[in-house]
Amino acid sequence: MHNIQDIIEARDFILSKTDQSPKVGLILGSGLGNLADEIENPTSIPYSEIPHFAKSSAIGHANELVIGTLNGKTVAAMKGRFHYYEGFSLDEVTFPVRVMKALGIENLIVTNACGAVNTSFAPGDLMLITDHINLVASNPLIGPNNDELGTRFPDLSEVYSKELRNIALEVAKKQNISLQQGVYAWWSGPTYETPAEVRMIRTLGADAVGMSTVPEAIVAKHGNMKILGISCLTNMACGILDQPLNHEEVIEVAGQVNTKFVGLIKGLLEAM
Numbered sequence: 001m002h003n004i005q006d007i008i009e010a011r012d013f014i015l016s017k018t019d020q021s022p023k024v025g026l027i028l029g030s031g032l033g034n035l036a037d038e039i040e041n042p043t044s045i046p047y048s049e050i051p052h053f054a055k056s057s058a059i060g061h062a063n064e065l066v067i068g069t070l071n072g073k074t075v076a077a078m079k080g081r082f083h084y085y086e087g088f089s090l091d092e093v094t095f096p097v098r099v100m101k102a103l104g105i106e107n108l109i110v111t112n113a114c115g116a117v118n119t120s121f122a123p124g125d126l127m128l129i130t131d132h133i134n135l136v137a138s139n140p141l142i143g144p145n146n147d148e149l150g151t152r153f154p155d156l157s158e159v160y161s162k163e164l165r166n167i168a169l170e171v172a173k174k175q176n177i178s179l180q181q182g183v184y185a186w187w188s189g190p191t192y193e194t195p196a197e198v199r200m201i202r203t204l205g206a207d208a209v210g211m212s213t214v215p216e217a218i219v220a221k222h223g224n225m226k227i228l229g230i231s232c233l234t235n236m237a238c239g240i241l242d243q244p245l246n247h248e249e250v251i252e253v254a255g256q257v258n259t260k261f262v263g264l265i266k267g268l269l270e271a272m
């Protein structure tokens, strides 16, 4: 389990590489890392160099922290993230969020590629996360609580900031981007769900299912950050269409929505 000293060491290392002081954190999901290429005056720091960061190996992830400006805001963008299914502990998965908070970041935009469970959604749609369901029998806050980082029993009545969601809806409207809204269910992976599991997930009240985001959002909420979650629905979840799923398709569709996704995030940064 990481301690405050680890967080401080990671923060100080990052601050030794840049004079910029990021205000917004971005976690870029599978196939969505291109956004980091638009960051101006970038300082890119490989995760492998940052003290106490784990190393990610997922395809479609570049594994670096990019600090710079995007549409007038100083951002710290995670190009690639750590997944539970890679074998990282939830402490390792969420450590970068602790470091972002220590850097002074109060607003966190978390993105992902996921499957559409709601049959009125279509591949290529973007979805604003309104709430989540934790289907993984674990929680990143299990273990001793450090009161300096947050409270023992955090309230999750509004994980995904209503204020930021309203800004996102306005930006989407202005840009003529259709933005779905719904509940994201966290599935551990690395297997995709079975058709029966997708039916279960729909019955439980979720609109989308994916293998990330929830641990980071829980830790950000623990740290009292404001969170905005945006999902790229890359495919209909298993069993909805009569066809198998594959990761290449996920990356391909995420790439196809790149223009829309980048436009939305940039507009958001401007409006925040």
Ligand code: HPA
Pocket (backbone or CB within 6 Å): 113, 114, 115, 116, 187, 192, 193, 209, 210, 211, 234, 235, 236, 237, 238, 245, 250
């Ligand atoms: N299920 C879980 N995770 C995913 C999916 C899916 O259908 N698509 C992309 N990530």
